[in-house]
Structure formats: C-alpha cells, structure tokens
Amino acid sequence: MSTTINVKTLRHEMGRIIERVRKGEDFTVLYRSRPAFRIVPVVAGLDLGPAEADSLYGAGAVGRSKDGLAAADHDRILYGEPRS
The missing domain is CATH 3.40.1620 (YefM-like fold)
Structure with missing residues (x-):
C-alpha cells in the first residue's frame, strides 16, 4: 500500500x-x-535486456557534447561495456 x-x-x-x-x-x-x-523501490536484479533493444542506443547525434566526450563514451557510461 x-x-x-x-x-x-x-x-x-x-x-x-x-x-x-x-x-x-x-x-x-x-x-x-x-x-x-x-x-517506488527499484526491483533488485532488474534486467533491462540488451542495450541494443533500447531505441536510444546507437541513435545518431542530435547536438554537440559540452563535456568533450564522444557518443560512444556516453553509450559506455549509460549502458556499460558491450556484451560479447
């Protein structure tokens, strides 16, 4: 409740x-x-599935980064290292 x-x-x-x-x-x-x-609490062990299933993953750039990082760097930060 x-x-x-x-x-x-x-x-x-x-x-x-x-x-x-x-x-x-x-x-x-x-x-x-x-x-x-x-x-609400985050469910422990929440599996979001593969990053490739996220519609934003790998999307083209929409502007310039102000932190000096490349899009691939941001993907790594958001999604972690790619799975083999």
Whole structure:
C-alpha cells in the first residue's frame, strides 16, 4: 500500500523518505492536492535486456557534447561495456 505525502513533505523529509523506499515502501506524491507521481523501490536484479533493444542506443547525434566526450563514451557510461 502506498503512503500519500505532499511535495512540501517530500522536500523536507527527502532523506527519511529515501531510506523508507530502500526498505520497500512506496509513496504517492501530491502536487496541488492531486496525485502527481509515485516513488517506488527499484526491483533488485532488474534486467533491462540488451542495450541494443533500447531505441536510444546507437541513435545518431542530435547536438554537440559540452563535456568533450564522444557518443560512444556516453553509450559506455549509460549502458556499460558491450556484451560479447
């Protein structure tokens, strides 16, 4: 069951909320008295499948990098080393 909190509570108690989420709790966050989003724990061992199945993997450049890295460097950061 989800615990409902508002954005103000989220801002002021972020550290405690993160710890509770790490222990398995989830939260529904209200913005202007309406549900806006949920915070849920990451499922351990989540398998996202091969990087090649991601539609963004290997996509062409859409601009210039401001950090000096090449697209292949960014892919490596995001997806890890390619699988053999």
